[in-house]
Amino acid sequence: MDELERAVLLLRAGELVAIPTETVYGLGADAANPAAVARIFAAKGRPADHPLIVHIPDAGHLERWARDIPPAARALAAAFWPGPLTLILKRQPTVPDAVTGGQDTVGLRVPGHPLARALLAAFAAAGGSGGIAAPSANRFGRISPTSADHVREELGDKVALILDGGPCAVGIESTIVDLSRGAPAILRPGAITAAQIAAVLQGAPVDADTGNAAAAAAPRVSGSLEAHYAPVTPIRLVAPADLETTAQALRARGQRPALLTLMPGADDDRLAAGADAAAYAHNLYAALRQLDHLGADLILVETPPATEAWQAVHDRLGRAAAGATGKP
CATH class of the missing domain: 3.40.50.11030 (Threonylcarbamoyl-AMP synthase, C-terminal domain)
Incomplete structure (x- = not known):
């Protein structure tokens, strides 16, 4: 049995698997299994109301997780998936509250790393949900891991398997765009810039910076706390x-x-x-x-x-x- 097959079996059994993406390494669990998702929060020490991003094999899986998908979301998916872009959309009723932090929205992304894509395809083909919830594979609030060694340092035996895909190509988390409330809004900047998004949408997205009125009404998303990504040293x-x-x-x-x-x-x-x-x-x-x-x-x-x-x-x-x- 190779590591990919082992990873699929572990995910289907409700275990945690660290997966490489082009952004950072993620701590993955079957997104349709609330008990498995709860293991993510326990391993990271993450607050239960902090939502997770669901990684899916391709845009054809959008309807499994999201509803009322606007044309702008499909345009951005066509332009940037696979890649470092997360879309915030209205959730399907079947999506566990553990994934969404109890909100009516869900974050979705198709990662660009070939090993992550192979895992997602194999997981779906084996009868899995087709979605892997995967926040960064580190203790909550600390520096995100960009190598398998970083995951071992952070989480040790809290994860059943670490898939080593080498150093992450991008190195910081995905751009997050909210499409659940009308006008597209960037909730977290990333490698895909506002100008690139505006070129696809033929109009600039709202920049919902923390602290303004747009941000106050925006869904909670990963990496939006004032203190995050931090070393111990000041x-x-x-x-x-x-x-x-x-x-x-x-x-x-x-x-x-x-x-x-x-x-x-x-x-x-x-x-x-x-x-x-x-x-x-x-x-x-x-x-x-x-x-x-x-x-x-x-x-x-x-x-x-x-x-x-x-x-x-x-x-x-x-x-x-x-x-x-x-x-x-």
Whole structure:
């Protein structure tokens, strides 16, 4: 029996399987099995009202999970699936409350990683529900895993099987677009940008940032809490011009800073994530995890450029800074 066959059997038995996607590794369970889904929440320490994203084999499975599907959803699915885009739609009555956090909506995505797609196809062919609920395979609120080793570090024996698909190509979570309330709204930025979505829809989506009226009425979605994606070591974002002087001032006070920068430098406690937004996103979580292991007093992050290409990176860094408390 190969690992794919074993994964299908475990999922059908209600067990947890960590799966690689192009975004991050997910902690997967049969989305139609409430008891299996409950194991996700227990393993992660995730609040029960926090909804999950259901991964499906292809757009032909939409009606199994969603109803009242608008043309905009089908257009976005045709343009970006398989890929790092999650659609929030009205749920079918058969979708378990455990998946949706008790809401009338469900998040759906067709992942682009070939191993994840092969698993979904095999799971459906074996008589499974065709849907795998899979939030990031880490402890709730902590750095998302972008390799199989990260999953082992985070969850250990809490997962029955880890499918190793290598490093994640994108490295940050999917863009989430809400299509359940009329005008499309971006609830979480990701690799697929607002401009790309607008080009398909022939109109710009609403940017439902946390704290405004649109966000208050929006469904709860994964990764929308103020504190998320966080290392233990506290994080401070610093303007590029102030980075070196801030680091020197901390060292003068007897503190040990670690630095996350755009470009390489000479310090031992420095990592460069990349000057290109896509490369930076790909490297971000692995770099934060590596810096977190140094035992530094503080991680200084060189603030990236303020352009649309960097929006998702800014989102993740802001939430990571809010969640890093210095307490494991």
